[in-house]
Amino acid sequence: MKNLWVIFKKEIYRVVTDKRLVLGVFILPGLSIFLIYTIIGTAIGGQMDEEQAHVPTLYVENLPGEVEAHLDAHMDYTLQEGTIEEEALREKIREEELDLAVIFPEDFAERIDSREGIPEATVFYNQGSNHSSNAYNNFNQAMGAYHENIIMDRLDDPSDYHPYELGTVNLVDERNVVAQGFAMLMPMLIIIFLFVGVMNIGPDAIAGEKERGTIATLLVTPTRRTEIALGKVLSIALLSFASALSSFIGILLSLPQLMQFDDTLPDISIYGIGDFAVLLLVLIITVFFIVALVSIISTYAKSVKEATTLIMPFYFIAMIIGIMNSFGTDVNQSLLAHLAPIYGPINLLAGILTFEYSLVNFFATVLSTLVYTSLFVVLLNRMFSDERIMFTR
């Protein structure tokens, strides 16, 4: 098996000494994810800051003194001076020159006090405008407080308004909240990043060599087909893992901006060394499975382009399984689910992240994935020995 390492080292050397590949495989995935998420986070943050800084302009006709007191207590606002006709008012709200308009009847407060009918005030706002919607929400809160005061005044005993107290005790385990968050996102991202990492390297390493005619030069050396297959699979796995790692670093660095956590990351210290070790093991076997699958497709394909096209359906299937897992409520605990290719590792990853996995399920996924990968490698070995596959152009 000496030649396995010769091939392994050559494949690694080929990538790490090529500036374009280093950029494309190790730097760009992380950098692009970091930039995209940072820009999105910054944009969202900017919008939120702008929203908070905005002081809405209100037009109010016949503003009762008590209502004004509640408005002052609940929101900052500027009152529009003068009198505006209703049509013009509607136009100004639509054009976002005004954020909110309220027309109270002249005798609004008197009628409430005397209980003569129900006085009606009209509120104009624009749901399509964030500023107007926010002003409307704040106005409603102020009016809610005003409404509560009126009811209490009408009661003989104000304490009747609170016939009971409701004490709540939230027994949430903060660890589980964080774990659920991780379990929702990470398995999907892991599977996508691993697949993309393998797709960056795999097709060129095998289909590319076939296309360029360099694989034949290797096949006439006294190297076993198994050594070639394993040398390729191991090197692609290592490089893909590094490529996926680049994507993870990108997402970790952009998390503070994206999640607006004020420069604090979600607390990953809820996981111990044992959890990380198990995660790493599942990641490694998953990488090998994906690499073996991509290698078979790349060996079958006549060119890099064909290989990439043939891999896409498998990538989409993996992505859909990852997304389905994100929307699922609980980890599927059935043994059968843990034996399924791709779904098994994703499900197990979610289980590890939420501390809800059994040793039986763990071994079921690990061993079944290893068996699938081994079968793929055996098939790959046969394909390397098949002249119709290796030399058909």
Place this chain on the structure above:
Amino acid sequence: MNDLLVKDLRKTFRLSRKQRRIDRTKERRKVAVDGLSFTARRGEIYGLLGPNGAGKTTTLRCIATLISPDEGDVRVDGKSVLTDSLEVRQYISFLTSELKLDDFFTPNYLFDYFSRLHGVDAATRKKRKKDLFKRFGIDRFAEVKVADLSSGMKQKTSLAISLVHDPDFIVFDEPTNGLDVLTARTVTDYLLEMREAGKAIILSTHILSVVEKMCDRVGIIIDGRLQAEGTLDEVRRTDADANLENVFFQLVEQSEVAAA
């Protein structure tokens, strides 16, 4: 001391629907090599001569274990390509235009890489690289990436790399293709030297002058069958003017008449 024996070699290829349409045939399989037998002895250059599509390259690919024969066998130093392909690949050197070198690497790196695959130790590798690079003038561009080499330089590099393990059996398909006259001479001189060193050499070519200048024995292959074989003199004698070119054209014509 064993030679390189090709025995009753037969190789067919399945024709795709497209290929059948192009060839205007209903046959589902094409016979590329049909019962071919010959022996390349140590200390001689055996010339394999034939027109395009005669089955030369298929024969060489069977010898190099890249493809397997349907029938028959090739034995290299007693080892069968069917059962001992790994050993066969240790003994032979195979050079053909379809074996390409990775554009990204330099001749220096590739020589070391293929030496390691052949299990050549570091000291031998260093010495052999120095000798071959000097002989073929590769030392001047040893650190230039293959992508930046001319076709002649690439051919020289392929040549040197095919010899990293100092094989006893050399199978070269048009080795002087793309080389200038001076380098072509260096290659032919090297092959003659290898013959003197007792190696068995199979030279596939369509250049008759090369055959006449270098080969001890020649086999003329047409439509996958050996149509004539012998020493150069023996083959020449079948023509009234003792002209190899005439012999070759007569055999091609006879084959075309038989096919019609």
